[in-house]
Amino acid sequence: MIQFEERPGILDLSWGHPRPDLLPVREWAAAGAGLDWRALTYGADAGPPALLEALGGVGRTFVTGGTSHGLALLTQVLAAPGDVVLVDSPTYHLAFPILTDRGLRPVHAPEGLAPDALRALIRACRPRFLYLVPTFGNPTGRSLPPDRRRELIEVARQEGILLVEDDTYRELVYDGVAPQALWEVAGGGPVVRLGSFAKTVAPGLRLGWINAEPEIITRLVRLGYVHSGGGVNHATAVTMAGFLADGAFGRHLVALRGEYRTQRNALVDALRERIAGVESPAGGWFLWVPLPVGVEADGLLPIAEEHGVSFVPGTRFWADGSGGRDRIRLSFSHLPAADLMRAAGRLADAVAAAVHKR
Ligand SMILES: Cc1ncc(COP(=O)(O)O)c(C=O)c1O
Known part of the structure; x- marks a missing residue:
C-alpha cells in the first residue's frame, strides 16, 4: 500500500x-469536509484560481501532481528526444530517469556552477535547460550562495538557456530564512520553478505546481491530456486552497x-x-x-x-x-x-x- x-x-x-x-491526517480531513460538487467536477486547466493566486498568480502558475510530475511535463514542453540538458552535480538522483524517459541526455554542469565554465559548456553542447535544486538541496542540504544565484541568472539570460529550479524544500527552513528563489531573484524568466506539497503537507496528495512565464504556462495548458482531462488533481487542489486559506x-x-x-x-x-x-x-x-x-x-x-x-x-x-x-x-x-x-x-x-x- x-x-x-x-x-x-x-x-x-x-x-x-x-x-x-507528522502527516496531518485530521487537519486534511477537516479541510475537505465543507466542499461541494465543484470539487468533484472537471477542474480549470491550470488549476483552481484560488490556489493559483496563493502560489504565484493566475497566468504564471500551473498545478501539477508534484515536482516529479512537473519535471516530466517540462521535459515534454521544453525539449525533444535527443536534446542535451545540464544537471547540477551532485543533484537529486531520481530526476535522472525522468529526463532520460523522454530521451534527453543529461550532462553534468561544472562544479559549483562556476559561471565561465558553465558558459563554455552551454556554448559547446547547446542544452535545452539546466536542472538544479539550489535551496536546501538533495543530497547536500546546501544552498547556492546569493552571488552565484545572480551570476547564474545572468549567464542564463546571455546564453538563452532556461533554469529549471527544483524548489521542493524551500519551506522546510530551520535556521534563519531561506535564500530568495531564483524565480524571485530573476523576476520570472529565464527561470521555471517547481514547487511541491509533498514535503510540507503529504507526498500522497501528489500535488505541486510550476511557476513560469505565461508562454510556458500556455504550452502546459494546451497539452492534450489537460485539454481532455481538465486541471491536474482537481479535488486535492481545491482542498489545498482551503487548507491554505484558513491557516491550517x-x-x-x-x-x-x-x-x-x-x-x-x-x-x-x-x-x-x-x-x-x-x-x-x-x-x-x-x-x-x-x-x-x-x-x-x-x-x-x-x-x-x-x-x-x-x-x-x-x-x-x-x-x-x-x-x-x-x-x-x-x-x-x-x-x-x-x-x-x-x-x-x-x-x-x-x-x-x-x-x-x-
Ligand atoms: C529534490 C527533489 N525533487 C523532487 C522530489 C519529489 O517531489 P514530489 O513528491 O513532489 O514529486 C524530491 C523527493 O525526494 C526531491 O528531493
Whole structure:
C-alpha cells in the first residue's frame, strides 16, 4: 500500500520520506469536509484560481501532481528526444530517469556552477535547460550562495538557456530564512520553478505546481491530456486552497519546522561525536556526510547494513556515477530523534569497521 519498505533490524536513513506521525491526517480531513460538487467536477486547466493566486498568480502558475510530475511535463514542453540538458552535480538522483524517459541526455554542469565554465559548456553542447535544486538541496542540504544565484541568472539570460529550479524544500527552513528563489531573484524568466506539497503537507496528495512565464504556462495548458482531462488533481487542489486559506497550512508548517529541526540536531550532534566534517544544513531533509580517506560509499553500504543502518551512497547523485565515492546521504526526516541517535552510533561503528578493513 505504501512506497516505504520496512527492513527489520535496520534503521534506514535512505528514505526522503516524512515521519509518518507528522502527516496531518485530521487537519486534511477537516479541510475537505465543507466542499461541494465543484470539487468533484472537471477542474480549470491550470488549476483552481484560488490556489493559483496563493502560489504565484493566475497566468504564471500551473498545478501539477508534484515536482516529479512537473519535471516530466517540462521535459515534454521544453525539449525533444535527443536534446542535451545540464544537471547540477551532485543533484537529486531520481530526476535522472525522468529526463532520460523522454530521451534527453543529461550532462553534468561544472562544479559549483562556476559561471565561465558553465558558459563554455552551454556554448559547446547547446542544452535545452539546466536542472538544479539550489535551496536546501538533495543530497547536500546546501544552498547556492546569493552571488552565484545572480551570476547564474545572468549567464542564463546571455546564453538563452532556461533554469529549471527544483524548489521542493524551500519551506522546510530551520535556521534563519531561506535564500530568495531564483524565480524571485530573476523576476520570472529565464527561470521555471517547481514547487511541491509533498514535503510540507503529504507526498500522497501528489500535488505541486510550476511557476513560469505565461508562454510556458500556455504550452502546459494546451497539452492534450489537460485539454481532455481538465486541471491536474482537481479535488486535492481545491482542498489545498482551503487548507491554505484558513491557516491550517501555516500552523502545520510551524510545527513541522520544530520537529524536523529537533531531528536534524539529534542526528548532527550524535554524528559529530564520532565522525569529522559533518555539516548542519539550514533546511531540507539531508546530511551529506564525508567518509574517511580510503573508505568508499558503495563498499560501506553492506558493512553498514550488517551494523543495522542504511543510507544512499554518494555516487547515485551523479548522472554517470563519476563522483561522490567519498560521501553518503543521510535523511533525518523519517525517524524520530531517539532512533536517529542510535542510527548515528551504528553508522560510526560501521565506518570504524571499514577503516579497520582497509
Ligand atoms: C529534490 C527533489 N525533487 C523532487 C522530489 C519529489 O517531489 P514530489 O513528491 O513532489 O514529486 C524530491 C523527493 O525526494 C526531491 O528531493
